[in-house]
Amino acid sequence: MMEEKYLQVTSGRGPKECNLAVRLVASRITLEARKVGAIAEELETEEIDGLPCSSTFRLRGNDLDQLLDKWIGTVCWVCKSPFRPLHKRKNWFVEVKPYSPVAKEDVLHLKDVYFQAMRSSGAGGQHVNKVSSAVRATHVPSGISVQVMDTRSQLQNKEIALLRLAERLRELGREELNVANEQKWKNQIEVKRGQAKRVFHGPNFIEK
Numbered sequence: 001m002m003e004e005k006y007l008q009v010t011s012g013r014g015p016k017e018c019n020l021a022v023r024l025v026a027s028r029i030t031l032e033a034r035k036v037g038a039i040a041e042e043l044e045t046e047e048i049d050g051l052p053c054s055s056t057f058r059l060r061g062n063d064l065d066q067l068l069d070k071w072i073g074t075v076c077w078v079c080k081s082p083f084r085p086l087h088k089r090k091n092w093f094v095e096v097k098p099y100s101p102v103a104k105e106d107v108l109h110l111k112d113v114y115f116q117a118m119r120s121s122g123a124g125g126q127h128v129n130k131v132s133s134a135v136r137a138t139h140v141p142s143g144i145s146v147q148v149m150d151t152r153s154q155l156q157n158k159e160i161a162l163l164r165l166a167e168r169l170r171e172l173g174r175e176e177l178n179v180a181n182e183q184k185w186k187n188q189i190e191v192k193r194g195q196a197k198r199v200f201h202g203p204n205f206i207e208k
Helices: 016-035 065-071 125-130 154-189
Strands: 002-010 039-048 051-062 073-078 091-098 113-118 134-139 144-148 198-201
Touching: 002 016, 002 065, 016 039, 016 051, 016 065, 016 073, 016 091, 051 065, 113 154, 134 154, 144 154
Parallel strands: 073 198
Antiparallel strands: 002 051, 002 091, 039 051, 073 091, 113 134, 134 144
């Protein structure tokens, strides 16, 4: 069964060498995905001085768990700095993390809305109480519901309900975007530099 998974490769705001390691890891993920018949699509890259400090990927294929298990965690690149020849440090770390993309803003489709007629309450006299002009509109996919009794016309109340549902969906989308952006930022600044899941060596990025 075709699956869809997401990964983020980040240098954790490390030095330039770590950003180069992000590029090398991203290329290796793409290569290994191709070998198992999967597709790795780079969705977004954030760069500093021409090198990626963070890259997000969408993986599509069958049985992706084994591929992800090989990558999720800390990756160490052991190599003399290609930018600072006299620098003593040789271990450069990046982290590969699961990533949850922000869903596209929900578009309100009439087929997704369930209307229920209700008796109006409040001011308006006996006529309001006898006629089921109020409506409750529920957006079935999200479960968001609004109740409208602004007018004595059921049709007008339905139109108002659709406008309010659309606004509620936009608010929900903005909230999810804020949460996702906050988590993405945390991912980028937090890299575990403990025991590496995989270790690569040299400018040719050879695993040993």
